[in-house]
Amino acid sequence: MDIKYIDADLLQWNGNKTYLPISERTNYLSLGEGNTPIVELRNIGNLVGGQIHSKMEFMNPTGSFKDRGSAIMISALKDMNVSEIVEDSSGNAGASISAYSARAGIKAHIFAPSTAPKPKLDQIAVYGAQTHLIEGARDDSTKAAILYATSNSIPYASHNLSPFFIEGTKLFAHEIYRDMNGNLPDHIVIPVGNGSLFLGAWKGFSELKKQGHINQIPKLHCIQAQSVMPIVSAASGKKWGSDDVKPTIAGGIAVGSPPRLKQVTRVLKSSTGTSMSVSENEIKKWQLLLANQEGLYIEPTSAAAFAGTEKLIDTKIIQKSDSVLIPITGFGLKDNPPEL
Amino acid sequence: MDIKYIDADLLQWNGNKTYLPISERTNYLSLGEGNTPIVELRNIGNLVGGQIHSKMEFMNPTGSFKDRGSAIMISALKDMNVSEIVEDSSGNAGASISAYSARAGIKAHIFAPSTAPKPKLDQIAVYGAQTHLIEGARDDSTKAAILYATSNSIPYASHNLSPFFIEGTKLFAHEIYRDMNGNLPDHIVIPVGNGSLFLGAWKGFSELKKQGHINQIPKLHCIQAQSVMPIVSAASGKKWGSDDVKPTIAGGIAVGSPPRLKQVTRVLKSSTGTSMSVSENEIKKWQLLLANQEGLYIEPTSAAAFAGTEKLIDTKIIQKSDSVLIPITGFGLKDNPPEL
Numbered sequence: 001m002d003i004k005y006i007d008a009d010l011l012q013w014n015g016n017k018t019y020l021p022i023s024e025r026t027n028y029l030s031l032g033e034g035n036t037p038i039v040e041l042r043n044i045g046n047l048v049g050g051q052i053h054s055k056m057e058f059m060n061p062t063g064s065f066k067d068r069g070s071a072i073m074i075s076a077l078k079d080m081n082v083s084e085i086v087e088d089s090s091g092n093a094g095a096s097i098s099a100y101s102a103r104a105g106i107k108a109h110i111f112a113p114s115t116a117p118k119p120k121l122d123q124i125a126v127y128g129a130q131t132h133l134i135e136g137a138r139d140d141s142t143k144a145a146i147l148y149a150t151s152n153s154i155p156y157a158s159h160n161l162s163p164f165f166i167e168g169t170k171l172f173a174h175e176i177y178r179d180m181n182g183n184l185p186d187h188i189v190i191p192v193g194n195g196s197l198f199l200g201a202w203k204g205f206s207e208l209k210k211q212g213h214i215n216q217i218p219k220l221h222c223i224q225a226q227s228v229m230p231i232v233s234a235a236s237g238k239k240w241g242s243d244d245v246k247p248t249i250a251g252g253i254a255v256g257s258p259p260r261l262k263q264v265t266r267v268l269k270s271s272t273g274t275s276m277s278v279s280e281n282e283i284k285k286w287q288l289l290l291a292n293q294e295g296l297y298i299e300p301t302s303a304a305a306f307a308g309t310e311k312l313i314d315t316k317i318i319q320k321s322d323s324v325l326i327p328i329t330g331f332g333l334k335d336n337p338p339e340l
Numbered sequence: 341m342d343i344k345y346i347d348a349d350l351l352q353w354n355g356n357k358t359y360l361p362i363s364e365r366t367n368y369l370s371l372g373e374g375n376t377p378i379v380e381l382r383n384i385g386n387l388v389g390g391q392i393h394s395k396m397e398f399m400n401p402t403g404s405f406k407d408r409g410s411a412i413m414i415s416a417l418k419d420m421n422v423s424e425i426v427e428d429s430s431g432n433a434g435a436s437i438s439a440y441s442a443r444a445g446i447k448a449h450i451f452a453p454s455t456a457p458k459p460k461l462d463q464i465a466v467y468g469a470q471t472h473l474i475e476g477a478r479d480d481s482t483k484a485a486i487l488y489a490t491s492n493s494i495p496y497a498s499h500n501l502s503p504f505f506i507e508g509t510k511l512f513a514h515e516i517y518r519d520m521n522g523n524l525p526d527h528i529v530i531p532v533g534n535g536s537l538f539l540g541a542w543k544g545f546s547e548l549k550k551q552g553h554i555n556q557i558p559k560l561h562c563i564q565a566q567s568v569m570p571i572v573s574a575a576s577g578k579k580w581g582s583d584d585v586k587p588t589i590a591g592g593i594a595v596g597s598p599p600r601l602k603q604v605t606r607v608l609k610s611s612t613g614t615s616m617s618v619s620e621n622e623i624k625k626w627q628l629l630l631a632n633q634e635g636l637y638i639e640p641t642s643a644a645a646f647a648g649t650e651k652l653i654d655t656k657i658i659q660k661s662d663s664v665l666i667p668i669t670g671f672g673l674k675d676n677p678p679e680l
Contacts, residue, residue, distance in 0.1 A: 031635055032379045032396045037372030043443065056372050059399050061636065063673060099635030103383065119459070122677040128632035292468035295371055295439030296401065333403060333673040337462040 018174055018207055021167050022075045029075045029103050033060045033067035034171050038179050038325070043293040048310050051323045053185065055176065057197075058298065062123065063331035064252075065169065065197055066096035069159055072168035074100035077157060082106060085157035088145035090138055090193070090251045091120030092330050093159040098129035109154070111145035113138055116251065117335045137245055139256050160194040160259055169197050173204025176325065177213060184218050185325040187318050191305045192222040192231055192275075193253035195264040197327060202267045218325070220271040221317075222264065223308030225250045226279050230258055234265050235275040250283055252301030252330060274317050282307035287338050290328075297332035305329075358514055358547055361507050362415045369415045369443050373400045373407035374511050378519050378665070383633040388650050390658065393525060393665045395516065397537075398638065402463065403671035404592075405509065405537055406436035409499055412508035414440035417497060422446060425497035428485035430478055430533070430591045431460030432670055433499040438469035449494070451485035453478055456591065457675045477585055479596050500534040500599055509540025510547065516665065517548050524558050525665035527658050531645045532562040532571055532615075533593035535604040537667060542607045558665070560611040561657075562604065563648030565590045566619050570598055574605050575615040590623055592641030592670060614657050622647035627678050630668075637672035645669075 022028050036056045045052040057065035074097065077085065084107040087097050094110040101108035108129035112121060113136070124131050132148070134141040142158075149156035159165045177184065192198045198220060205217040224232050227248035233240035245256040258264065268275055287303035290296045305326045312318040332338075362368050376396045385392040397405035414437065417425065424447040427437050434450040441448035448469035452461065453476070464471050472488070474481040482498075489496035499505045516524065532538045538560060545557040564572050567588035573580035582596040598604065608615055627643035630636045645666045652658040672678075 030379065032377030032399065035375075035377070037375070039370065039372045056401065059372065059401065061396065061399065063403075063671070099631075099637070101635070102632050103635040119673060119677075123637055123673060125680055126628070126631045126637050126672065126678060127635055288466070291439075291466045292442050295441070295443040295467055297439070297463055297466050331403070331671075331673070332466065333459055333463060333671070337459075338466060340465055 018170070020072055021164055022072070023079050027075055027079050029078065029100060030071055031061040031067065031099065031103065033071050035175060036060065038176070041294050044289065044306065047289065047293065048313050049320045050313050050318065052309070053323070053325045055172070055325060055327045057172070057327045057329050058302070058331040062096045062099045063334050064092040064096060065172065065327060065329045066093045066159065068171055069165035069168040069196055069200070070096040070100040073157060073159065073162050073164040074104050074106065076164045077155070078104045078106065082155055084154050085109070086111070086145050086149035086154050087157050087159065088112070088141040089159070090254060091116045091124070092252055092334065094129070095120055095123040095127065097157070097159065098124045098127035101129060102127045109148065111141045111148070113141050119334050123334065137242070137256060138254050139242060159196055165196055166200045166203055169200025170204035170207065172197060172327065173201045173208065177208050182214070184214060186322040187219045187221060187324045189221045189223060189305045189309045189312065189324060189326045191250065191253050191301050191329060192224060192264060193255035194258050195260050197329065198222060198264060199260065199267060202271065217271050220267060220273040221308065221312060222268055222273060222275040223305045224253055224275065224277050225283065225304055226277040228254045228256055229277045230256060230261060231264050232275040232277045234261055235268055249280060249300040250304045251335070252299060253304065274312060276308045276311050278304050278307040278311065284338060287332070291332070296328060298328050299330035299332055299335050302328045302330055358510070360412055361504055362412065363419050367415055367419050369418065369440060370411055371401035371407065371439065371443065373411050375515065376400065378516070381634050384629065384646065387629065387633065388653050389660045390653050391663045392649070393663070395512070395665060395667045397512070397667045397669050398642070398671040402436045402439045403674050404432040404436060405512065405667060405669045406433045406499065408511055409505035409508035409536055409540070410436040410440040413497060413499065413502050413504040414444050414446065416504045417495070418444040418446065422495055424494050425449070426451070426485050426489035426494050427497050427499065428452065428481040429499070430594060431456045431464070432592055432674065434469070435460055435463040435467065437497070437499065438464045438467035441469060442467045449488065451481040451488070453481050459674050463674065477582070477596060478594050479582060499536055505536055506540045506543055509537050510544035512537060512667065513541045513544025513548065517553060522554070524554060526662040527559045527561060527664045529561045529563060529645045529649045529652065529664060529666045531590065531593050531641050531669060532564060532604060533595040534598050535600050537669065538562060538604060539600065539607060542611065557611050560607060560613040561648065561652060562608055562613060562615040563645045564593055564615065564617050565623065565644055566617040568594045568596055569617045570596060570601060571604050572615040572617045574601055575608055589620060589640040590644045591675070592639060593644065614652060616648045616651050618644050618647035618651065624678060627672070631672070636668060638668050639670035639672055639675050642668045642670055
């Protein structure tokens with residue numbers, strides 16, 4: 001199939017160029033996603049002894065960074081006259097794809113774990129997608145979705161596999177370059193489940209490097225919950241199997257068998273980043289710290305990245321004089337409220 | 341007291357000038373609020389037979405437009421070395437003020453109706469404010485807050501009375517001017533309780549007019565729930581008393597005795613806008629339409645403005661060839677989920 005691309009300058013571009021896989025601008029179904037602000041978090045910086053900025057990815061139309069990917073993926077599918085899709089998700093991607101599908105007039109089937117937080121499941125349903133609740137671990141939703149798609153001959157529009165999705169998340173990197181006036185952070189610390197933001201960031205920075213805008217890509221660090229750490233295990237050569245999955249409050253990164261595991265570990269190596277795992281208590285602690293120190297109500301999944309940053313500073317992988325950027329990937333309102 | 345102002349160009353200004361009542365830029369406690377996208381809603385436009393744009397005010401750090409006002413008000417209070425405040429709110433302003441107070445290191449007491457939606461009350465608590473739940477109508481929370489502030493000699497930082505709050509919400513108008521390249525919409529339809537966005541919009545457009553950037557201010561229409569309609573009543577010369585208040589799902593505009601009622605009716609007249617009330621069923625209908633037609637999960641309070649727009653078009657107060665802008669003031673995730 002021949003895929004056409006539009007120039008992304010409709011996204012208020014500024015010097016550097018990138019392209020999006022949509023045939024015409026009028027087919028671009030934006031809800032205003034992206035262009036999220038970058039804010040310095042001085043109170044958190046004082047706590048960990050570093051210079052911390054956050055990019056507010058939760059300030060997207062459905063409350064998570066997934067909207068970047070969904071906007072491009074659903075626009076591209078609409079472009080191809082797809083009218084019905086199947087997707088699986090722990091909640092955020094499901095809500096996002098349900099929203100953009102509604103706007104596109106595409107019927108969406110979202111397969112999600114029956115244990116997903118109620119606000120996320122409610123949100124998926126409100127936009128109008130058909131929800132299929134699946135017992136078991138996150139990976140069982142994937143299996144059920146693939147089976148359903150195959151049996152019913154409906155396209156499986158997986159945000160974890162679709163190349164279009166990463167064409168959307170790559171703009172995260174382009175915006176950092178634009179908004180920090182080329183002064184890239186030394187480190188970007190990302191919570192990683194399937195890696196759609198991690199790989200998108202790598203693609204965006206790689207484009208900028210190829211075009212000569214930057215000489216060096218920031219170190220991309222990968223944070224996982226100790227309860228679900230296939231990437232951390234792979235990167236350190238430790239054994240890991242789906243049987244090792246334990247429950248975690250960081251549902252957005254609870255992916256036991258990430259299909260792009262090899263790609264993620266390759267990017268980790270290329271960007272000289274480190275992978276690190278954090279405990280449930282560390283995640284809880286950081287969720288509350290962000291709220292009561294900075295006024296930011298973030299998902300446990302996002303809190304994991306702050307917990308990981310503290311460890312990366314403690315172990316001197318990040319120096320106190322270095323600059324660090326942490327995406328806040330999802331809004332706290334989307335999850336069960338923390339215990340106070 | 342002598343209040344100093346900073347030039348608002350730190351908000352990425354563009355030609356027009358406005359000023360904010362904060363003495364130094366470093367005292368400006370932004371969480372990245374404002375600069376919300378404006379998106380055309382073609383599916384909704386086709387339904388009502390008009391040209392509809394929305395400004396995504398729910399894509400603010402705490403999920404509502406209140407962050408514009410809180411950012412300025414709390415920064416100004418911090419500037420004056422205030423360390424503890426009292427506020428009352430149906431939920432959105434309370435969450436917003438709780439968030440910015442956390443960042444500022446100010447202790448906040450939020451008085452809210454005990455019937456406020458759980459997600460909003462959870463959110464207020466997560467940021468760290470002390471919540472005081474008050475039985476009775478929305479206005480009883482105001483009375484209790486004033487009593488507490490007076491008895492304990494703590495500043496009453498009411499978002500409904502503070503002039504600083506409107507210095508924040510006025511940027512809504514400046515951004516519309518900037519982002520629509522001066523092609524202002526003919527109509528702006530706003531859900532109004534206390535009028536902090538309505539009056540802010542008027543102030544911003546008035547500044548633009550005074551500076552010669554625009555000749556005419558868009559018609560500012562005011563939408564209320566039939567269950568709580570003091571402004572609609574006043575504008576049409578009908579009697580209204582607090583005893584007339586009935587329950588409404590549009591909690592953000594359930595204000596029985598708005599302290600700035602006269603100011604709002606004056607602006608309505610000056611901008612040649614119309615006030616209109618809508619039923620609970622109309623609000624529910626529009627909340628679901630926004631979700632399943634456009635992929636936007638909005639608060640019932642915001643849905644009221646769409647219900648009102650439909651009526652303004654039906655009654656030909658808005659012509660089908662006119663352009664209309666409707667702010668989406670709050671995220672649906674902040675309220676109880678709608679019945680499907």
